[in-house]
Amino acid sequence: MQRTLLPRWLTDAVYTIIGILFCGFALKSFLIPNEFFDGGLTGISLLIHEIYHINIAYVIVLANIPLIIMGGLQINRKFAVKTLIAVVGLGLCLLLIPYPQITSDKLLVSIFGGVFMGIGVGLAIRGGCALDGIEVLALYTGKRISFTISEIILGINIIIFLIAGIKLGLPTALYSILTYYAASRTINFVVEGLEEYTGVTIISGQSEKIKESLVIGLGRGITVYKGERGFLKDSFDISQPVDIVFTVVTRLELRRLNNTVKDIDPKAFIFTSVIKEAAGGVLKSRVRHH
Incomplete structure:
Protein backbone atom coordinates (compact mmCIF):
# COMPACT_ATOMS: atom_id res chain seq x y z
CA MET A 1 0.00 0.00 0.00
CA GLY A 193 -4.86 19.92 -20.11
CA LEU A 194 -4.90 18.88 -23.74
CA GLU A 195 -6.81 15.77 -22.74
CA GLU A 196 -9.98 17.55 -21.70
CA TYR A 197 -12.69 15.03 -22.50
CA THR A 198 -15.54 15.63 -24.91
CA GLY A 199 -18.69 13.53 -25.14
CA VAL A 200 -19.79 12.88 -28.72
CA THR A 201 -23.27 11.70 -29.72
CA ILE A 202 -23.79 10.42 -33.27
CA ILE A 203 -27.13 9.74 -34.96
CA SER A 204 -26.88 8.15 -38.39
CA GLY A 205 -28.52 5.61 -40.63
CA GLN A 206 -25.04 4.08 -41.07
CA SER A 207 -24.62 3.40 -37.36
CA GLU A 208 -23.26 -0.15 -37.84
CA LYS A 209 -20.34 1.08 -39.95
CA ILE A 210 -19.76 3.98 -37.58
CA LYS A 211 -19.69 1.68 -34.54
CA GLU A 212 -17.18 -0.61 -36.22
CA SER A 213 -15.01 2.32 -37.28
CA LEU A 214 -14.98 3.86 -33.79
CA VAL A 215 -14.19 0.62 -31.98
CA ILE A 216 -11.89 -1.13 -34.48
CA GLY A 217 -10.42 1.84 -36.30
CA LEU A 218 -10.10 4.44 -33.54
CA GLY A 219 -9.95 2.10 -30.56
CA ARG A 220 -12.67 3.99 -28.67
CA GLY A 221 -15.26 2.53 -26.31
CA ILE A 222 -18.87 3.24 -27.25
CA THR A 223 -22.32 3.15 -25.68
CA VAL A 224 -25.38 2.54 -27.86
CA TYR A 225 -28.85 3.89 -27.15
CA LYS A 226 -31.88 2.60 -28.98
CA GLY A 227 -33.92 5.38 -30.56
CA GLU A 228 -35.96 6.49 -33.55
CA ARG A 229 -35.13 8.93 -36.33
CA GLY A 230 -37.36 10.72 -38.77
CA PHE A 231 -40.28 12.83 -37.56
CA LEU A 232 -39.84 15.46 -40.27
CA LYS A 233 -42.29 18.27 -40.81
CA ASP A 234 -43.61 16.81 -44.09
CA SER A 235 -43.56 13.20 -42.87
CA PHE A 236 -44.07 13.32 -39.14
CA ASP A 237 -45.65 9.86 -38.98
CA ILE A 238 -42.68 8.20 -40.66
CA SER A 239 -39.77 7.05 -38.49
CA GLN A 240 -37.33 4.18 -38.28
CA PRO A 241 -35.30 2.66 -35.46
CA VAL A 242 -31.71 3.84 -35.08
CA ASP A 243 -28.73 3.14 -32.87
CA ILE A 244 -27.58 6.36 -31.16
CA VAL A 245 -23.85 6.08 -30.60
CA PHE A 246 -22.13 7.83 -27.71
CA THR A 247 -18.39 7.95 -27.10
CA VAL A 248 -15.82 10.01 -25.20
CA VAL A 249 -12.67 11.41 -26.79
CA THR A 250 -10.05 14.04 -26.02
CA ARG A 251 -10.25 17.29 -27.95
CA LEU A 252 -7.11 16.28 -29.88
CA GLU A 253 -9.03 13.26 -31.19
CA LEU A 254 -12.26 15.10 -31.96
CA ARG A 255 -11.31 16.26 -35.46
CA ARG A 256 -10.26 12.75 -36.48
CA LEU A 257 -13.53 11.31 -35.17
CA ASN A 258 -15.60 13.90 -37.07
CA ASN A 259 -13.74 13.18 -40.29
CA THR A 260 -14.20 9.42 -39.82
CA VAL A 261 -17.95 9.76 -39.29
CA LYS A 262 -18.42 12.20 -42.18
CA ASP A 263 -16.55 9.85 -44.52
CA ILE A 264 -19.09 7.14 -43.69
CA ASP A 265 -22.20 9.35 -43.61
CA PRO A 266 -21.92 13.01 -44.64
CA LYS A 267 -25.47 13.61 -43.32
CA ALA A 268 -24.78 12.17 -39.84
CA PHE A 269 -25.98 14.32 -36.97
CA ILE A 270 -23.14 14.89 -34.46
CA PHE A 271 -23.18 16.96 -31.31
CA THR A 272 -20.62 17.31 -28.55
CA SER A 273 -20.60 18.23 -24.88
CA VAL A 274 -17.74 19.06 -22.52
CA ILE A 275 -17.09 16.48 -19.81
CA LYS A 276 -15.39 17.91 -16.73
CA GLU A 277 -14.34 14.59 -15.23
CA ALA A 278 -14.27 11.04 -16.59
CA ALA A 279 -12.67 7.83 -15.37
CA GLY A 280 -12.93 4.09 -15.83
CA GLY A 281 -14.02 2.10 -18.85
CA VAL A 282 -11.46 2.17 -21.64
CA LEU A 283 -10.33 5.74 -20.98
CA LYS A 284 -6.63 6.30 -20.59
CA SER A 285 -5.50 6.89 -17.03
CA ARG A 286 -4.99 10.56 -16.29
CA VAL A 287 -3.19 12.62 -13.72
CA ARG A 288 -5.31 12.95 -10.59
CA HIS A 289 -6.49 16.51 -10.14
CA HIS A 290 -7.94 16.36 -6.65
Missing part, protein backbone atom coordinates in the same frame (compact mmCIF):
# COMPACT_ATOMS: atom_id res chain seq x y z
CA GLN A 2 2.82 2.39 0.90
CA ARG A 3 4.43 1.95 -2.52
CA THR A 4 1.29 3.09 -4.30
CA LEU A 5 0.66 6.11 -2.03
CA LEU A 6 4.20 7.54 -1.98
CA PRO A 7 4.42 8.58 -5.66
CA ARG A 8 0.98 10.21 -5.42
CA TRP A 9 2.03 12.30 -2.41
CA LEU A 10 5.28 13.24 -4.09
CA THR A 11 3.43 14.26 -7.25
CA ASP A 12 0.96 16.34 -5.24
CA ALA A 13 3.81 18.03 -3.38
CA VAL A 14 5.70 18.87 -6.58
CA TYR A 15 2.58 20.31 -8.24
CA THR A 16 1.80 22.40 -5.16
CA ILE A 17 5.34 23.73 -4.69
CA ILE A 18 5.67 24.73 -8.34
CA GLY A 19 2.19 26.29 -8.17
CA ILE A 20 3.21 28.36 -5.14
CA LEU A 21 6.35 29.59 -6.93
CA PHE A 22 4.33 30.61 -10.01
CA CYS A 23 1.75 32.46 -7.89
CA GLY A 24 4.51 34.29 -6.01
CA PHE A 25 6.12 35.22 -9.33
CA ALA A 26 2.83 36.55 -10.73
CA LEU A 27 2.11 38.60 -7.63
CA LYS A 28 5.52 40.14 -6.92
CA SER A 29 6.86 40.46 -10.48
CA PHE A 30 3.69 41.65 -12.21
CA LEU A 31 0.57 42.47 -10.17
CA ILE A 32 1.71 44.08 -6.90
CA PRO A 33 4.31 46.53 -8.33
CA ASN A 34 1.76 47.77 -10.86
CA GLU A 35 -1.26 47.90 -8.49
CA PHE A 36 -3.15 45.30 -10.52
CA PHE A 37 -5.77 42.88 -9.27
CA ASP A 38 -7.12 39.44 -9.89
CA GLY A 39 -10.52 38.02 -9.12
CA GLY A 40 -11.47 35.86 -6.17
CA LEU A 41 -9.79 35.87 -2.79
CA THR A 42 -6.46 36.89 -4.31
CA GLY A 43 -8.15 40.01 -5.67
CA ILE A 44 -9.63 40.80 -2.25
CA SER A 45 -6.19 40.37 -0.65
CA LEU A 46 -4.56 42.65 -3.25
CA LEU A 47 -7.28 45.24 -2.71
CA ILE A 48 -6.73 45.23 1.08
CA HIS A 49 -2.99 45.45 0.50
CA GLU A 50 -3.32 48.50 -1.76
CA ILE A 51 -5.85 50.36 0.39
CA TYR A 52 -4.43 49.65 3.85
CA HIS A 53 -0.77 48.89 2.92
CA ILE A 54 -0.67 45.64 4.90
CA ASN A 55 1.94 43.11 3.79
CA ILE A 56 0.32 40.93 1.11
CA ALA A 57 1.79 37.73 2.59
CA TYR A 58 -0.07 38.22 5.87
CA VAL A 59 -3.28 39.30 4.13
CA ILE A 60 -3.43 36.22 1.89
CA VAL A 61 -2.86 33.81 4.78
CA LEU A 62 -5.35 35.49 7.12
CA ALA A 63 -8.00 35.89 4.41
CA ASN A 64 -7.79 32.21 3.52
CA ILE A 65 -8.14 30.83 7.06
CA PRO A 66 -11.97 31.16 7.27
CA LEU A 67 -12.33 29.57 3.84
CA ILE A 68 -9.94 26.75 4.78
CA ILE A 69 -12.21 26.02 7.75
CA MET A 70 -15.21 26.04 5.40
CA GLY A 71 -13.30 23.71 3.09
CA GLY A 72 -12.81 21.26 5.93
CA LEU A 73 -16.55 21.29 6.57
CA GLN A 74 -17.76 21.34 2.97
CA ILE A 75 -15.17 19.08 1.29
CA ASN A 76 -12.95 17.13 3.68
CA ARG A 77 -10.30 17.60 6.35
CA LYS A 78 -7.47 16.36 4.13
CA PHE A 79 -8.24 19.05 1.56
CA ALA A 80 -8.30 21.71 4.29
CA VAL A 81 -4.94 20.64 5.74
CA LYS A 82 -3.25 20.55 2.33
CA THR A 83 -4.72 23.96 1.47
CA LEU A 84 -3.53 25.46 4.78
CA ILE A 85 0.01 24.19 4.14
CA ALA A 86 -0.09 25.56 0.58
CA VAL A 87 -1.38 28.99 1.63
CA VAL A 88 1.23 29.29 4.40
CA GLY A 89 3.83 28.23 1.83
CA LEU A 90 2.63 31.00 -0.50
CA GLY A 91 2.89 33.51 2.33
CA LEU A 92 6.48 32.43 3.08
CA CYS A 93 7.27 32.58 -0.63
CA LEU A 94 6.05 36.18 -0.79
CA LEU A 95 8.06 37.10 2.32
CA LEU A 96 11.35 35.39 1.52
CA ILE A 97 11.85 35.20 -2.26
CA PRO A 98 13.03 38.49 -3.87
CA TYR A 99 11.18 38.28 -7.18
CA PRO A 100 12.22 41.08 -9.56
CA GLN A 101 9.69 43.35 -11.27
CA ILE A 102 9.53 42.20 -14.90
CA THR A 103 7.68 45.04 -16.62
CA SER A 104 5.46 48.04 -16.07
CA ASP A 105 3.70 47.77 -19.41
CA LYS A 106 0.04 47.52 -18.45
CA LEU A 107 -0.99 45.17 -21.24
CA LEU A 108 1.89 42.77 -20.56
CA VAL A 109 1.19 42.89 -16.82
CA SER A 110 -2.52 42.17 -17.26
CA ILE A 111 -1.97 39.24 -19.63
CA PHE A 112 1.14 37.55 -18.27
CA GLY A 113 0.35 38.31 -14.64
CA GLY A 114 -2.93 36.47 -15.19
CA VAL A 115 -1.29 33.63 -17.09
CA PHE A 116 1.34 32.97 -14.42
CA MET A 117 -1.26 33.26 -11.68
CA GLY A 118 -3.46 30.79 -13.56
CA ILE A 119 -0.57 28.34 -13.93
CA GLY A 120 0.11 28.53 -10.21
CA VAL A 121 -3.49 28.09 -9.08
CA GLY A 122 -4.06 25.34 -11.66
CA LEU A 123 -1.01 23.36 -10.56
CA ALA A 124 -2.13 23.66 -6.92
CA ILE A 125 -5.53 22.26 -7.91
CA ARG A 126 -3.78 19.35 -9.60
CA GLY A 127 -1.93 18.86 -6.33
CA GLY A 128 -5.24 18.54 -4.48
CA CYS A 129 -5.49 21.92 -2.74
CA ALA A 130 -6.54 25.52 -3.41
CA LEU A 131 -4.50 28.72 -3.38
CA ASP A 132 -7.66 30.79 -3.86
CA GLY A 133 -10.59 29.68 -1.74
CA ILE A 134 -13.31 31.69 -3.49
CA GLU A 135 -15.00 28.55 -4.84
CA VAL A 136 -15.22 27.15 -1.31
CA LEU A 137 -16.99 30.36 -0.24
CA ALA A 138 -19.32 30.10 -3.23
CA LEU A 139 -20.08 26.45 -2.42
CA TYR A 140 -20.84 27.37 1.21
CA THR A 141 -23.01 30.36 0.22
CA GLY A 142 -24.78 28.49 -2.59
CA LYS A 143 -26.35 26.09 -0.10
CA ARG A 144 -28.03 29.02 1.63
CA ILE A 145 -29.22 31.21 -1.23
CA SER A 146 -30.78 30.43 -4.60
CA PHE A 147 -27.80 31.24 -6.83
CA THR A 148 -25.39 28.95 -8.64
CA ILE A 149 -21.70 28.82 -7.70
CA SER A 150 -20.76 30.60 -10.95
CA GLU A 151 -23.24 33.39 -10.27
CA ILE A 152 -21.89 33.87 -6.72
CA ILE A 153 -18.28 34.01 -7.93
CA LEU A 154 -19.29 36.48 -10.65
CA GLY A 155 -21.06 38.66 -8.10
CA ILE A 156 -18.06 38.68 -5.75
CA ASN A 157 -15.71 39.57 -8.61
CA ILE A 158 -18.00 42.40 -9.79
CA ILE A 159 -17.84 43.90 -6.30
CA ILE A 160 -14.03 43.55 -6.24
CA PHE A 161 -13.59 45.30 -9.58
CA LEU A 162 -16.11 48.03 -8.73
CA ILE A 163 -14.19 48.85 -5.54
CA ALA A 164 -10.91 48.76 -7.48
CA GLY A 165 -12.40 51.14 -10.07
CA ILE A 166 -13.54 53.58 -7.38
CA LYS A 167 -10.35 53.48 -5.30
CA LEU A 168 -7.67 53.15 -7.97
CA GLY A 169 -9.29 54.30 -11.19
CA LEU A 170 -11.28 52.71 -13.98
CA PRO A 171 -8.30 51.86 -16.27
CA THR A 172 -6.71 49.77 -13.51
CA ALA A 173 -9.99 47.95 -12.90
CA LEU A 174 -10.42 47.23 -16.62
CA TYR A 175 -6.89 45.90 -16.98
CA SER A 176 -7.47 43.78 -13.88
CA ILE A 177 -10.55 42.23 -15.48
CA LEU A 178 -8.27 41.17 -18.34
CA THR A 179 -5.90 39.69 -15.76
CA TYR A 180 -8.74 37.71 -14.21
CA TYR A 181 -9.85 36.43 -17.63
CA ALA A 182 -6.32 35.32 -18.54
CA ALA A 183 -5.95 33.60 -15.16
CA SER A 184 -9.28 31.77 -15.35
CA ARG A 185 -8.64 30.49 -18.89
CA THR A 186 -5.15 29.34 -17.91
CA ILE A 187 -6.49 27.53 -14.84
CA ASN A 188 -8.91 25.60 -17.03
CA PHE A 189 -6.13 24.63 -19.43
CA VAL A 190 -3.72 23.57 -16.67
CA VAL A 191 -6.33 21.52 -14.81
CA GLU A 192 -7.91 19.87 -17.84
